[in-house]
Amino acid sequence: MPAQPVCKGCGQPISGNYLTAMDACWHPEHFVCAACGRPINGIHFQLYQGQPYHVECYNQAIAPRCAYCGRPLVEEYLIDHWGTRFCKEHQHQFPHCSYCGRLVPPQEQETGRSGEEIRCAVCRGTAIESAEEARPIFKKLIQWVGSQGLRYNSLPLTLELCGREKLAYYLSERGQNHSLGATMSKTYSLDGRVVRSEVTGVAVLLGLPATLFQGVTVHELGHVWLIVQGIQDLPSWAEEGFCELLSYRYYSGLNTPEGRHHAASIERNSDPVYGEGFRRIRARADAMGFQRFVEALQSTKRLP
Numbered sequence: 001m002p003a004q005p006v007c008k009g010c011g012q013p014i015s016g017n018y019l020t021a022m023d024a025c026w027h028p029e030h031f032v033c034a035a036c037g038r039p040i041n042g043i044h045f046q047l048y049q050g051q052p053y054h055v056e057c058y059n060q061a062i063a064p065r066c067a068y069c070g071r072p073l074v075e076e077y078l079i080d081h082w083g084t085r086f087c088k089e090h091q092h093q094f095p096h097c098s099y100c101g102r103l104v105p106p107q108e109q110e111t112g113r114s115g116e117e118i119r120c121a122v123c124r125g126t127a128i129e130s131a132e133e134a135r136p137i138f139k140k141l142i143q144w145v146g147s148q149g150l151r152y153n154s155l156p157l158t159l160e161l162c163g164r165e166k167l168a169y170y171l172s173e174r175g176q177n178h179s180l181g182a183t184m185s186k187t188y189s190l191d192g193r194v195v196r197s198e199v200t201g202v203a204v205l206l207g208l209p210a211t212l213f214q215g216v217t218v219h220e221l222g223h224v225w226l227i228v229q230g231i232q233d234l235p236s237w238a239e240e241g242f243c244e245l246l247s248y249r250y251y252s253g254l255n256t257p258e259g260r261h262h263a264a265s266i267e268r269n270s271d272p273v274y275g276e277g278f279r280r281i282r283a284r285a286d287a288m289g290f291q292r293f294v295e296a297l298q299s300t301k302r303l304p
Contacts, residue, residue, distance in 0.1 A: 008022075022047070031052065033054045035061045067086050081264075100258070126209045145218060157202065159202050162205065166203070167179075181204040183220045222246040223239070231301050241281035
């Protein structure tokens with residue numbers, strides 16, 4: 001004769017009707033939802049941390065919610081680099097932040113802002129919007145670059161924050177058309193040969209989030225150092241790759257989510273000048289050691 005079933009809810013023998021769920025037997029009134037405490041009738045329920053829930057209760061109390069529309073994420077959903085969960089359809093409904101890749105829903109989109117960039121609320125919250133904000137950061141970045149072995153021979157360096165249109169003008173003078181910063185310099189020639197170059201300033205796009213502003217500025221300080229040291233004849237991939245390596249080292253040293261994001265963006269960059277240049281220069285610097293690489297570049301004026 002089979003043993004009498006015992007209810008897992010109350011621990012008493014069951015003499016009448018019972019149900020089986022979660023590898024146990026239950027009095028129907030004792031198999032209850034962990035959220036509302038009412039019996040779970042029917043065959044559909046949701047498990048969470050070993051506890052049963054009505055599907056509706058789970059969706060309301062436990063299920064993760066979309067960061068953008070607030071609906072429970074009960075079916076397929078996406079998670080971005082920052083751990084933000086959201087409905088799959090939003091991936092094509094909302095624009096991405098130009099700086100961190102987060103989605104920017106309509107309620108967070110800026111009005112009256114010109115230019116191509118789209119900023120999320122997070123990046124907007126740390127944006128560098130004035131010279132007063134930028135100057136102390138700029139000073140610290142010069143010190144950090146100096147700690148990497150790059151000196152400027154007491155050159156008085158200035159920083160300009162500018163809008164997209166003015167930055168585009170500066171970049172056109174360098175033969176570039178897309179960047180977040182520019183190094184301005186004057187070149188003096190004699191008989192068609194460059195005899196001297198002077199740095200006239202560094203410009204960075206106004207409104208960049210703080211971490212990105214720092215990395216872009218470090219990149220431009222790399223260009224400044226190359227000019228000051230008279231290192232004129234590097235191929236573009238080597239010059240940009242070296243400056244990207246500086247930014248990469250800075251981002252990695254921060255050990256913050258934003259720093260790791262921007263460092264990973266440099267690693268993944270598919271651009272033949274910036275991305276491939278970074279990877280080639282990084283390989284050489286890793287083989288020699290960064291300090292020896294910088295010393296050799298400075299002394300020989302050529303790529304080690």
